[in-house]
Amino acid sequence: MAAMRKRVAIVAGARTPFVKARTAFEEVSALDLSGHAVRGLLARNDIDPAIVEALSWGIVLADPARPNLAREIVFANGLPASIEAQTISSYCITGLRTISQVADAIAVGRIEVGIAGGVEHLSRATLDTFREPTTGLSMGEHMELTIREWKISREAQDELALASHRNAVAARDALDEEIVEVAGVTRDSGPRDTTTLEALAGLAPFFDPEKGSLTAGNSSPVTDGASAVLLMSEDRARAEGREPLAFLRATDYAAIAPDEGLLMAPAVTVPRLLEREGVELGAIDLLDIHEAFAAQVLANIAAWEKGWKGAPTGSVDRSRMNVNGGSVAIGHPWSATGGRIVTTLANEMARRDAKLGLVSVCAAGAMAGAMLLERS
Numbered sequence: 001m002a003a004m005r006k007r008v009a010i011v012a013g014a015r016t017p018f019v020k021a022r023t024a025f026e027e028v029s030a031l032d033l034s035g036h037a038v039r040g041l042l043a044r045n046d047i048d049p050a051i052v053e054a055l056s057w058g059i060v061l062a063d064p065a066r067p068n069l070a071r072e073i074v075f076a077n078g079l080p081a082s083i084e085a086q087t088i089s090s091y092c093i094t095g096l097r098t099i100s101q102v103a104d105a106i107a108v109g110r111i112e113v114g115i116a117g118g119v120e121h122l123s124r125a126t127l128d129t130f131r132e133p134t135t136g137l138s139m140g141e142h143m144e145l146t147i148r149e150w151k152i153s154r155e156a157q158d159e160l161a162l163a164s165h166r167n168a169v170a171a172r173d174a175l176d177e178e179i180v181e182v183a184g185v186t187r188d189s190g191p192r193d194t195t196t197l198e199a200l201a202g203l204a205p206f207f208d209p210e211k212g213s214l215t216a217g218n219s220s221p222v223t224d225g226a227s228a229v230l231l232m233s234e235d236r237a238r239a240e241g242r243e244p245l246a247f248l249r250a251t252d253y254a255a256i257a258p259d260e261g262l263l264m265a266p267a268v269t270v271p272r273l274l275e276r277e278g279v280e281l282g283a284i285d286l287l288d289i290h291e292a293f294a295a296q297v298l299a300n301i302a303a304w305e306k307g308w309k310g311a312p313t314g315s316v317d318r319s320r321m322n323v324n325g326g327s328v329a330i331g332h333p334w335s336a337t338g339g340r341i342v343t344t345l346a347n348e349m350a351r352r353d354a355k356l357g358l359v360s361v362c363a364a365g366a367m368a369g370a371m372l373l374e375r376s
Helices: 030-044 069-076 094-107 139-150 154-170 172-176 197-201 234-239 266-277 294-306 334-352
Strands: 008-015 054-058 084-088 113-121 223-233 246-255 286-289 356-363 367-374
Touching: 008 030, 008 094, 008 234, 008 334, 030 069, 030 113, 030 223, 054 069, 054 094, 054 334, 069 084, 084 094, 094 113, 094 223, 094 246, 094 334, 094 356, 094 367, 113 334, 139 294, 154 172, 154 197, 154 294, 172 334, 223 234, 223 334, 246 266, 246 334, 266 294, 266 356, 266 367, 286 294, 286 334, 294 356, 334 356, 334 367
Parallel strands: 054 084, 054 113, 286 356
Antiparallel strands: 008 223, 008 246, 113 223, 246 367, 356 367
C-alpha cells in the first residue's frame, strides 16, 4: 500500500525588492539578500525559527566560496543548526524546484515545516552568463528564432509589456506587503507608470538590430533579488493557528530540445499538468506566466491554444493572467522568480478567494515547470 501523502500548505512568502543589476544592490551579496528574505519571512509572520526543519535554496550564479549557499544562510542568520539545508540550480525554474523539494518532504511526512526560495545577484553577470552553453546563442537570440516561427508581432509584444507595467503599478500596495526593505530600498525598481505603447514602439531591437523585435522594453530586465516561501503540512498549519494562503495541488516539469524553442517547454508542462489533474484551463481563476520575454508568453499561449505539444487547452483569458504584473515589469533574478510568482499568486488567490491558480515558468536549457494551486 502506498503511503498517504499529506496536503502541503503555502503559508506565507516574502522577498527583497527586485532591483536592476549594478544599481542599488551591487554591493549587497547574494548571501545578504538571501538573509533579508528569510529573516523577513520569519519576522513578518511571527515564526519561531526552531520549528523550521529544512531550507531549500536556489542560485544559478553560485559563489565558489559558498557552494552550499543554503547552509551558509542558516549560519549567517543565526538559525538553528539543526535545519537541513540544500542548494539547487536549475536555471529559471530553480525557485519552483526548491518549493517542490520542500513540498515533497512534507507530503511524505519526513518534515512538517520548511522554507524554499532563491536568490540571484546578477550584478556579477557577464555577457557569457546569458548564452546557452550547448548552442552558443543567447536566450534573446533563441527567442528571435521562436518569434519568426510563431509569427509573433512586435505590436503584440509591446502590448503585453505595457499590461505588465500597468498591472504591476496598480498592484504596488499589494506587492509592497511582500517586500522587506534592503539598503533603504522598499520597492521594485522596474514598474513604471510612465510607460506607453508609443515609448515601447520607439525602442530599438536589442538582439537582432536589423530584423528583430525584442527590445529592452518587452524583455525582462537583468535584476538582483531574493524570495522565500514558507511551507507546512496542512495539519501543522492548523495546529499553529495559521490559515494557508493556498495549497500546492500538483507540479510538473518538462524539457524539450533547444532547437524546438529554447523557452517553449511550457507547451509541454501546462497541458500535461491540466490533463493529469482533470482541470480545464477555463476553470483556472488566476494564471501567472513568467515573462522572460513578452514574446515567450505569447508563443506559449499560442502553443497551448493550438495544441502543439499536447491537447489544445482552449483560449487564455488575459483578464486573469498576470494580474499583478510580471517579470517584464518587476524583474527577473533567476532563482528568486519562482518564489515571487508563487507568493504573489497565493496572496491574490486568498484576497479573491479564488479556487484554482496556475503557475508557468520557462527556463534556459529548454526546460519548464508548472504548478497548480488550490483553495478549498
